[in-house]
Amino acid sequence: MKYLLKLSYLGTHYCGFQVQPNGNTVQAELCRATETLFARPCAVTGCSRTDSGVHAEEYYATVAFEGTSSVPCERIPQALCTYLPEDISVSAAWRTPDDFSVRRAVSGKEYCYRIWNGRQKNPFCADRAFFYPGTIDTARMTEAGKRLIGRHDFASFMASGSDMEDTVRTVTGLRVERDGDFVCIYVSADGFLYNMVRIIVGTLIEVSEGKIAPEEIPDILSARDRMRAGRTAPAGGLFLHKVFISVPEGIV
């Protein structure tokens, strides 16, 4: 049997989604909880990797196991929540065909990067927003961001050392919104390279600081050189905000 699960998690205490040899992960916790609930070995597959300390407001994973379970589908979210720690929650579950692939079902994702732009640090934002007390020029950031939208080679916006060969992605949206002392940067794309959003945010911050001009963005893209883009913003401000997923007809 296979189920699709919708979940959310606070990433602060995890080394990302994917199981790691050292350190606890969301996948490991999900595996433990599903194996307790279904009382047999379970294979958990996530819709994307997230880095250590990155959060997910929306995330999809499948759990597959041999044989059948008597747990009614509508009871699965609450039952899993009781087995999961406080910082991981399952909100929905659907039965899927055995050949359903959550990776293939995802057509895109939207990340939100939160910046706390107050004058002093905010205790309620530790590990949940990047504290940046300087002036933020959202109009200038938006100007630069527009130049990232579209199908481009984002090699300059990928962490050095990544072995990804195809670095072309389509950024479908990028907007900068101020809400009081918070500035949120939303980036949606068909896929993301390693650290791509955090490097985009770091670059937009340098645009705001006047170190990079919005007009330089096309050159930075065509350079395919990580050194040309800005710094990498910290993980704690990054939230996987939305997952664009198409589920097959067979799903119940």
Place this chain on the structure above:
Amino acid sequence: MKYLLKLSYLGTHYCGFQVQPNGNTVQAELCRATETLFARPCAVTGCSRTDSGVHAEEYYATVAFEGTSSVPCERIPQALCTYLPEDISVSAAWRTPDDFSVRRAVSGKEYCYRIWNGRQKNPFCADRAFFYPGTIDTARMTEAGKRLIGRHDFASFMASGSDMEDTVRTVTGLRVERDGDFVCIYVSADGFLYNMVRIIVGTLIEVSEGKIAPEEIPDILSARDRMRAGRTAPAGGLFLHKVFISVPEGIV
């Protein structure tokens, strides 16, 4: 010299404000930070005690020390922030007369109790809101809450074992607000007994559940018996929201 400090903190990792023999406290952290900044022994006094795990969006404390300091007053908040952990922040500082008492200057406080009323637990609310998935009848809570407003003996709403003799307090406001899946209960008073807000919230939840009628509140008050009120809501949902403070003319 004496300074009045305005601060905020996330209470999750502290055994309340006041120094405890076992476990770290906000006062201990403030003491360490001020002694580092002013390079001498410092006496830190808080405007109120808060329980273990309770948060403060607004809090006032004084720091007093012998002699004078060359640190400009306007630099103190940022300097202290660098010496304090991520979950404590100082946002303002004022020089006060040496005989200024922060306890006497406070005429009242407002607490906010946050309830996460979604169907499933919310990972971003762990230790920051009380997860209560049942139906909440805010109108019925408000009906009961009205009967708590005014000058009453709140002995029934004080943790058993407290040695406070004068249990008369004036609740100046109590309102229940729904904001999406959050329900917030605001309680303001000239002073609070030990666990008073958490017992008020637990009682209002039992009112919502139909276990207590709003009309019973006057009887519960006059009984002066902790057993008559509802259960104690968990600490993590409680925020010291506002402190009503009057500062003397001499303050600079």
